[in-house]
Amino acid sequence: MVIEENVPSIFQWFPKAALDWAILVLVFFLLLGFLGMLFSGLRLGPANAFKLVLKTAGQTLRDVFSVSFKTVWALASLTFKEAIRRKIVIVFIIFVLIVLFAGMFLDPTSPHPAQLYVDFIFGSTAYLTIILMILLTAFSLPADFKNKTIHTVVTKPVLISEIILGRVLGFVLLGTMLLVPMGLVSYGFVIRSQAHTHTVPDGLTQDKTNPALERGVTSNEREHRHEIVFDKENQVVHLTPTHDHTHEISVREGKDGERHFTLSQPIDMYKARVVQYGEIGYLDQKGIVSSKGVNVGDEWEYRSFIAGNTDAAFIWQFENITPASLVDDALQFEFTQEVFRTHKGVISRQIIGAFYIRNPETGLMLEVEIFQSKEGGTSVFRVPRTINISADKMNLKSSQRNPNGTSGSRASAVSVQIARQGGELQSYPPEDKLNIGGANRAEFDLFKDFVAPQSSMFDEKGREIVRQNVIEVWVKCLERGQYFGAAKPDMYLRRADASFAWNFFKGYVGIWFQMVMISMYGVIFSTFLSTPVTVLATFFVTLGGYFHKFVAAMGTQNIEGGGPFEAAIRLFRQDNMTIDLDMNAGENILAKMFDTVFHTFIRFLGNLVPAFDSFDTSAYVAQGFNISFNTVLINLCTVLGYAIPLYVLGYICLKMREIEQ
Amino acid sequence: MAEVVVETRNLTKIYRDFWGRRKVHALKSLDLEINQGEIFGLLGPNGSGKTTTIKLLLGLLFPSEGEALIFGKNASDVRRNERIGYLPEESYLYKFLNAEETLDFYGKLFHIPAAVRRQRANDLLEIVGLTYAKKRQLKEYSKGMVRRVGLAQALINDPDVVILDEPTSGLDPIGTRDMKDMILDLKKQGKTVLMCSHLLADVQDVCDRIGILFQGELKEIGRVDSLLTVKDTTEIQTSTLPDAAIEEIRGVVQKYGGEVKSVGNTRTTLEDLFLRIVEESKQHPGRRAHGGESNGN
Incomplete structure (x- = not known):
């Protein structure tokens, strides 16, 4: 079992990522300004529209940077209090119930029980948190508009930027307050759920081939047994690992001369392997360097x-x-x-x-x-x-x-x-x-x-x-x-293991990152959409984030069968998608042109949403690999990279909106 | 000359539909100046543009043309809000908070220190008569009680300008009288009050000046006492006179070319009657009140 970790050092990653980020953000806001000018130009004329855009840009820059933490905190506390008074704690109770009854529907015969339980616990935590955040954020600002409570806030010395930050911070605080007890309960559940020991009920018997050895099996606990081999000569006892763990075993000779075996609680079941990956190369059958090995016909060329x-x-x-x-x-x-x-x-x-x-x-x-x-x-x-x-x-x-x-x-x-x-x-x-x-x-x-x-x-x-x-x-x-x-990650150098508890915590930080992103999107959408539409929009963004790779692939021109236009032509003509299109040059250029526009648009859309699955580091915890500090830092930077322009965008959306309308 | 604290210049609001087509011309070129320390009432029937004017002043709506200034600043400068108190048409407050928490929350938005905030919240709750219910969530309050908390939140920052949208809406006669007394108190403290209402009696009772809006246009503006003076009529009030004296007075009026239009006892207002009955009932619980006869009839 391996995990493809191709995480560069934060120092290598950051300069290029920061530059890309700055260019993308600049382009995005320039585009926004251009669109703003276009639409307001229709009503106000180009000169006035230009002035308006400049004024808005100046005001935006001033307001997004001059927030008062006291005001943001007051608004965050309000959001937090609102959720608590609306009995949000019930989500935690649901989680505890799920955990309590988890044993009933988790496969007891799984050969990787630790992985199964950790996967389950992280999955349920993430799903509950995500659903909760989508709903909470969608109901917050729209409810303020509907009940007009926002009237009594915006008429105080409160910046629109402070309202956005206050809401987001409130939800993040709330999510954190939920995740902390969930994490503690989860950790206790995962560790306690696999606690067991074995007895050796039938003792050991002489090995048929090697007289120096005695063999036996432990009792069946949690759907598994371990084989015991006792080396009489060296008085060493060995236990065969199974189900991703082993036990420490001690032997005591009783007064009757019988050997008694005592097995400890499972060890090595929950680990956080710190691994180092190398660069892979191949030699072909003649010993000559090759860029890859032989393809044995697997569709998946991993x-x-x-x-x-x-x-x-x-x-x-x-x-x-x-x-x-x-x-x-x-x-x-x-x-x-x-x-x-x-x-x-x-x-x-x-x-x-x-x-x-x-x-x-x-x-x-x-x-x-x-x-x-x-x-x-x-x-x-x-x-x-x-x-x-x-x-x-x-x-x-x-x-x-x-x-x-x-x-x-x-x-x-x-x-x-x-x-x-x-x-x-x-x-x-x-x-x-x-x-x-x-x-x-x-x-x-x-x-x-x-x-x-x-x-x-x-x-x-x-x-x-x-x-x-x-x-x-x-x-x-x-x-x-x-x-x-x-493949490259199939061989790794294993260094001293890190703490599993610490790794578990980092796994939860991954869920926290997802929660922060969803809160951001939810609040931003709720500045200009109604509750049901906000729910849908946030849901689709979340979905897009989890299928980021698929969306990114759609934005490239390397799809077999071409983009939607080329594919439509193929459908109409009943052409196989593996053959070249039989079209004249003009038709071909036209189809490619439309497809290029489509691909560019999809790539643009794909960049609006981060890859949520890269925040999800639960697989590392489940499979016993340490989540590197670089991964956490890069994810943190990614969250901030999206959060900052989203915050500015949210400010602009709310600022442009007539509160009363 | 008193400083102008609220000012609108050519203030116009046109509501448009999604496609930018004109739907309603809610306010037409309103020019208005309100001086420091006065109580100004905006009057008009429903849909005349009163609330639109207030919302434009507060930045809740964007003007289609013109400017709406308070302290010479438009709504984009939120720092001016530090000196403004606003009571909306209906008290749009967070129902999951109690009265104390509500005032604390709004106090925090003004960065008022915690100790001062607590003290001011207690004082305001005392003034609006809600100390006894300050720990109850607003969702348990009656409409009148919510209105009182609304007023308290509008005053939490000790504002220089208080904007009241239908301040007596939803209040019982006692609450209405209290509200009017509080508005007059604000004037005594040197504050400027802008209120809008369609309850003419309320406006008449408290306002120094009024403006009358109709279909988005300002039709009349001036001091209440001068606007309400009917110049071709003379009113003399005396204690109750015998019929002979009335006849004699009628002769005197005719002698000078006048015409007596009506003679009778002065009528009290229903509000006065109600308040007298309530007061009497408080003083003599369990006894039938005689508010209607106690005026000497």
């Missing part, structure tokens, strides 16, 4: 495949590898793979693969582990800081650097060859041809020997990228006729 028992390999480059990257004095890589079989293979085991580390500069390479694939599961590879080849059963290998690395390819990986005969890994090029500094050594230091202080490579555009403290990780499939499939 993962690329490498053929088994060839020179094909996945190569990940991880940078900034320092002692701080170690967990328990080892680098821990986790790898999720998909397997494509062209034949059944050996029935008693999974597909065999190999995991290597490599110094991208010296070419020194080490086979860390030969492993069996885990389809749908995650393989874990530990690379200790001090590597003893014989003790760790690792094989030293070498690979030659290609001095003539071409641009557009991975310079350090071009023509890397691993000698192979009959599918077995064999000896490697002689030491004197390699710059590995003593390949005969039995002991290696991870950082000195496998981490290159600096490594350069070329990106797709031929630009050289220099990285610091880089290590390469290679994965190969070793069985002929079988394929491994992986």
Whole structure:
């Protein structure tokens, strides 16, 4: 299970995003000013319309920046009090009821119970909050207009901007006040719901194949059992993890000589893995660098495949590898793979693969582990800081650097060859041809020997990228006729875990961001729409936010079958959408022109709404990945980026409106 | 000469439909000046433009032409509102608040310090007679009580100009009298009051000057006493006279070429009668009041 995290550092992201934002906002308001001038020009004449727009712009700038916090707070408190007096707390009661009865409709046999419960709890919190916010915001200002209570507010020294901010702040406060207890209840529910332990009712029995081992199973709790293996020689007991957790197990020998096993509460069930992703590259079957692997016919081209028992390999480059990257004095890589079989293979085991580390500069390479694939599961590879080849059963290998690395390819990986005969890994090029500094050594230091202080490579555009403290990780499939499939995030370096509670909180911050955005849109729409229309408009904006990627895709011209006009022509002519349109140049240009206008409009619409799904970080919490601080900061900046122009827009809408009408 | 605090210049309001077509010409070129310290009444039948004028002054409507100024500033300058109190036609207040919270909320909008706010709220609730009900939510109030809270909120900032839209609407006769007394009190404090009403008696009782609007046009403006003086009629009020004396007076009038149009007892107003009965009932609970006979008839 992996999560595609492609979040840049806030420092990398911010300058470009801020510039894009400034340009977009400027264009948006210039467009608004132009439209304002156009419409008022019809009634007032161009000169007066120009003056009016200038005056409005000046007043807007003055009013949106000169708000009094005291006034905003008074209005926010009013909004808050109104919602409380209208018994909004009932939403929290509904939530508690949902949580209380959740156990009745959540699948008890799920192999990933933690994920199921966290998903459920975040889903219900988000849906309840979103529905509540849509309705509350839609009823606030329109009700003020309908009851004319706004008359007694705007006739006080209150700016329109303060009314907008007061409303939004009130709803945000209210949402926060609801989310805090919901979060606490949720956390307690998630943790408590999976609390259990097991007994070992039937004791252990002698292993049939290995007399040094005894085996047994635990009692069935929450629809699962664990297998227990007891190593009599070393007096070590091992518990097989299942359902995303294990237990600490202790053995006590009773007076009767019987062994008694005590299992702790689940451990490792709720985690927040801090992971580092690398850059992926591929070697094709001849060991030549390729931009992607083999396509095995999946419609979804997320993962690329490498053929088994060839020179094909996945190569990940991880940078900034320092002692701080170690967990328990080892680098821990986790790898999720998909397997494509062209034949059944050996029935008693999974597909065999190999995991290597490599110094991208010296070419020194080490086979860390030969492993069996885990389809749908995650393989874990530990690379200790001090590597003893014989003790760790690792094989030293070498690979030659290609001095003539071409641009557009991975310079350090071009023509890397691993000698192979009959599918077995064999000896490697002689030491004197390699710059590995003593390949005969039995002991290696991870950082000195496998981490290159600096490594350069070329990106797709031929630009050289220099990285610091880089290590390469290679994965190969070793069985002929079988394929491994992986994408960039399938391999990650796992660092020390973060706190699950803190991660849970950050997940709730994601819901909070969504709630803030919906409050903003709701209040802005309610400045010029009636309640039912505001509900609909906010609902559609929310929907658009969740399907942002789809909307963005509609705004591009790469849709098969073309835009609506081209598609209409195809429908009319009954042309297949995969073939070129059989039209003369004029018709073609006309259709493309209309479609371009449509695409531009959709792209514009798409930019008016943020991608709500990017705020939704519950999947990270559910799947046990840490939500990086960068993600939270970028989301916060995105919220602010939308909130600021929306606030100004809301001000203009309300200012333009005759309160009495 | 007193300072002009409220002023309209060529103030015009035309209501249009969605397509910009003219629907109603609600106010036509109104020029008006109201001086500091006077009570000015806008009179007119329903739809004459009274409330439109007030809303234009307060910025609740945008003028189609002309200007509406208070303290020389138009509605876009909200700082002028610090010196204005407004009681709407119906008290548009938040019904989920109680009276104390209502005044506190509006006080906050004026940035009045908390201690002063509390003190002023208590004083105003005392003045409007709602101290006993200050903890009850407004949704439990009668219309008259809400109206009183409305007045209190209009005065929370101790304004220099008070604008009252139908101030006695919804009030019982006692409330009406109280309201009129309060308006006169405001004048004593040097405040300027602009009120509009179609209850002529109320306007007559309290206003220094009035303007009469009809179909959006100002038809008459001036001091109440001079406007109401009927110049070709003389009125003499005396204590009750015997019939002989009346006949003698009739002769004197005829001798000087005059004509006696009516002779009889002075009639009180229904409002006075009602207030007398209520007062008497308060003083003698359980006894039938004689308000109607107590005037000597």
